[in-house]
Amino acid sequence: MYDLLIRNGRICDGSGEPSYVGSVAVTAGRIVAVGELTGPAEKVVDASGCVVAPGFIDPHTHFDAQLLWDGAAQPSLEHGVTTIVPGNCSLSLAPLKAEHREFLGATFRKIEEMPKAAFDAGINWSWESFDDYLAAIRDGLRINVAPLVGHSCLRLWVMGMAARERAATADEISQMQELLRQCLAAGAIGMSTSWVDIDHEHRPVPSRFAEMREFEALCAVLGKVGGVLQVVPEFWDVDLLCARIDILGDLSRRYGIMTTFSPLFESAATPELTDKALERVRLQVAHGAKVVPQMQTRPIDLSFDLTAPSSVFATTPKWWRTLLTPHEEKLRVFADPAMRTELIAEAETMHMPIGVVIDFAATIVKRVQCPDNTALIGRTLGSIAAERGCHPIEAMLDIALSEGLATSFGVEACGHADFEKIGRFLADPLIMIGAGDGGAHVSNFATYGDTGFLFSRYVREIRSLGVEQAVHKLSWDVARRWGISDRGLLKPGMAADIVVFDPGHFDRGPEIAVEDLPADGFRYIRRATGMRSVYVNGVLAWQADGLTDGAPAGAVVPSRLVEGLAL
Amino acid sequence: MITPQRRWIHPEPGDDWQSIARRALPALAVDEAVGALQSWNLHLTFRPPPAVITCSDILFIEPPAAEG
Numbered sequence: 001m002y003d004l005l006i007r008n009g010r011i012c013d014g015s016g017e018p019s020y021v022g023s024v025a026v027t028a029g030r031i032v033a034v035g036e037l038t039g040p041a042e043k044v045v046d047a048s049g050c051v052v053a054p055g056f057i058d059p060h061t062h063f064d065a066q067l068l069w070d071g072a073a074q075p076s077l078e079h080g081v082t083t084i085v086p087g088n089c090s091l092s093l094a095p096l097k098a099e100h101r102e103f104l105g106a107t108f109r110k111i112e113e114m115p116k117a118a119f120d121a122g123i124n125w126s127w128e129s130f131d132d133y134l135a136a137i138r139d140g141l142r143i144n145v146a147p148l149v150g151h152s153c154l155r156l157w158v159m160g161m162a163a164r165e166r167a168a169t170a171d172e173i174s175q176m177q178e179l180l181r182q183c184l185a186a187g188a189i190g191m192s193t194s195w196v197d198i199d200h201e202h203r204p205v206p207s208r209f210a211e212m213r214e215f216e217a218l219c220a221v222l223g224k225v226g227g228v229l230q231v232v233p234e235f236w237d238v239d240l241l242c243a244r245i246d247i248l249g250d251l252s253r254r255y256g257i258m259t260t261f262s263p264l265f266e267s268a269a270t271p272e273l274t275d276k277a278l279e280r281v282r283l284q285v286a287h288g289a290k291v292v293p294q295m296q297t298r299p300i301d302l303s304f305d306l307t308a309p310s311s312v313f314a315t316t317p318k319w320w321r322t323l324l325t326p327h328e329e330k331l332r333v334f335a336d337p338a339m340r341t342e343l344i345a346e347a348e349t350m351h352m353p354i355g356v357v358i359d360f361a362a363t364i365v366k367r368v369q370c371p372d373n374t375a376l377i378g379r380t381l382g383s384i385a386a387e388r389g390c391h392p393i394e395a396m397l398d399i400a401l402s403e404g405l406a407t408s409f410g411v412e413a414c415g416h417a418d419f420e421k422i423g424r425f426l427a428d429p430l431i432m433i434g435a436g437d438g439g440a441h442v443s444n445f446a447t448y449g450d451t452g453f454l455f456s457r458y459v460r461e462i463r464s465l466g467v468e469q470a471v472h473k474l475s476w477d478v479a480r481r482w483g484i485s486d487r488g489l490l491k492p493g494m495a496a497d498i499v500v501f502d503p504g505h506f507d508r509g510p511e512i513a514v515e516d517l518p519a520d521g522f523r524y525i526r527r528a529t530g531m532r533s534v535y536v537n538g539v540l541a542w543q544a545d546g547l548t549d550g551a552p553a554g555a556v557v558p559s560r561l562v563e564g565l566a567l
Numbered sequence: 568m569i570t571p572q573r574r575w576i577h578p579e580p581g582d583d584w585q586s587i588a589r590r591a592l593p594a595l596a597v598d599e600a601v602g603a604l605q606s607w608n609l610h611l612t613f614r615p616p617p618a619v620i621t622c623s624d625i626l627f628i629e630p631p632a633a634e635g
Contacts, residue, residue, distance in 0.1 A: 243571065
C-alpha cells in the first residue's frame with residue numbers, strides 16, 4: 001500500500017519531456033511509482049485538471065534569518081518552492097563568532113534590507129559553527145534547504161575585522177580552506193561570494209578584499225566535493241560582467257566546479273548587455289566551463305527613502321554625499337532652495353545606476369508615516385507635482401521632509417521589463433531561472449511569486465515556454481546543476497517534493513503588506529493563485545487554505561557532499 | 568585560451584593609481600597613465616565614498632572598444 005497516490009493529474013516530470021495523464025505514488029517520503037497506477041493507498045488525491053510536477057527549487061534566496069523563526073520560509077511553499085538556497089552573495093549567518101554578530105548582522109540587514117527590530121527579536125544566537133546553525137534551523141524546517149556558506153563569513157572567522165581591510169596571508173587562506181571544508185561537511189552546498197556589495201558603513205564586504213589566490217584556494221576545496229560557487233558580479237556593465245564571466249570560466253575549468261552568477265537582467269539602460277553577456281557565457285561553455293547566469297522572471301522593483309544612500313543614488317554624487325550626512329544636515333540640505341536646484345539638476349542628467357531606469361516622475365509614494373499623507377500612497381510623484389505646481393523631485397523632498405524623511409518611495413518595473421526578449425532568455429538552455437532574492441528586501445518590496453509569474457506571463461501570455469519546459473526550468477534544470485541529485489524529477493527513487501497546480505490560473509497575486517515579522521514588523525509579500533497543494537518529502541506542507549499543521553518535513557540537502565569530503 | 572574582450576588586471580595590495588599606472592602602462596608618463604586609467608575605469612574613479620579599491624576589482628588597462 002502506498003502512503004499517497006496523486007491520481008489523474010497531468011504529469012510534468014521535470015525532465016521537459018511531453019506530459020501525460022497519470023498518477024504518482026509515494027511511500028516513506030519517496031516517489032515509488034509514476035504512470036498508470038491504481039493503488040491501494042492510505043491517501044488518494046484526485047488531481048484532475050491539474051499539473052503534477054516536482055517541487056520547484058529557488059537557487060537564490062536570503063532566508064538565513066527568517067528560517068530561525070519561520071521554517072517554512074513563507075510564502076515560498078504556496079508558490080510551489082520546496083527547496084531554497086540561502087546564503088547567497090557572500091553572506092550566511094554561519095560560521096560566525098559571537099564577537100562578529102553585530103557587524104555581520106548590520107551588514108546582512110543593510111544588504112538584504114531587513115528591519116533591525118525583526119532581526120534582533122527573531123534571532124536567538126545559539127551557534128557559531130555552520131553545523132550548529134543548521135542544528136538551530138533543522139527541526140523546524142517545513143521546506144528543504146540547500147545552504148551556501150558566505151565567503152565574507154569565512155574571512156571574518158579567520159581574519160577578524162581585518163577581513164574588511166586587507167588581503168589574506170597564506171596561512172589565513174589555509175585556515176579558510178579548512179573552515180570551508182568543515183562547512184561543506186556540515187551540509188553547505190557550496191560557497192557564495194560578492195564582487196559588488198557594500199556593508200552598512202558603505203565599505204566593500206569582506207569577500208571583496210580577496211585576492212585571486214584566495215578565490216583559487218577556496219575553489220580548489222569546492223572542486224573536491226562538487227561544491228558550487230555563487231557570485232554577484234557587476235551585472236549592470238557589459239565589459240565588467242564579461243570579465244567576470246571569464247574569471248568564472250577559468251575557475252570552473254581549473255577546479256571542475258559549477259559557477260553561477262546572479263543576476264543577469266535585461267536593461268533598457270544598457271540594452272546590449274544581456275546578449276553580449278550570454279554570448280560570453282556561450283563561449284566559456286564551449287570551452288568546457290560551467291558558468292550559469294541566473295535570471296529572474298519578474299521585472300525589477302526598487303524602493304528607497306532619503307535616510308541613507310541606496311543604489312538609486314549610486315551615480316549622483318551630490319545626493320550620495322548628502323545622504324551620508326547626519327539626519328539634521330539632510331533636513332537642512334533638502335529644504336535649502338539652492339541645494340534643491342543642484343540636486344534636481346544632477347538627478348535630471350543622471351547616468352542610470354545598476355542598469356535600471358530611474359524616472360522620478362513615475363516613482364510612487366509607497367509607504368508613509370504621517371496619517372496626513374495616506375492619500376498619497378500609490379500616487380506618482382509626477383501626478384503629485386502637477387497638482388502642486390512643482391518638480392517631481394521637489395514633491396518627493398517635500399513629502400519626505402513632512403515626515404522626517406521616513407517616507408518610502410517605489411520605482412516599479414524599472415528594469416527587466418522587455419518581456420518578449422526576456423522570454424527568449426528564460427527559455428535558453430544556458431540560463432537558469434533564479435536570482436529571486438526571497439527573504440530579502442522584506443520591508444521594501446515583495447520578492448515572491450516568480451514561479452507563478454513565469455506561468456502567467458511567459459507560458460500563457462507570451463508563450464515563450466511550454467508548461468513542461470517551464471516546470472523543467474524550475475525543477476530538474478536547477479537540481480542537476482546544483483548537484484541535488486534526488487530532487488527535481490518525478491521518478492521512482494526521488495524525494496517526494498511534489499506540487500499540484502492549475503496551469504490555467506497559477507500566478508502571483510498583488511503585492512501586499514503583512515505583519516508577520518518578529519517584533520510586530522511588517523513586510524511585503526505576494527500570495528499565489530492556482531496552487532492547490534505542495535508536498536515536501538511526501539508530507540502535505542501547504543494546501544489552498546494555508547500551511548498544514550503536520551510535523552515539519554523539510555530537510556537540509558544534499559547530503560552527498562559529506563561522503564566525498566576528506567577532512 | 569580565451570582572449571579577454573578587454574584587457575584588465577586586479578589591483579595588488581597597497582596599490583594606488585600611481586603604482587598601477589607604473590606597472591600597467593610603463594611606456595607612459597605616470598600622470599598621463601593615471602589619467603588614462605581613470606578614464607577607462609569610471610566604475611572606480613567615481614565609486615561613491617568611501618571609494619575603497621580592492622584586490623578583487625577589475626581594472627581595465629585599455630579603453631573600451633569603439634561601438635561598431
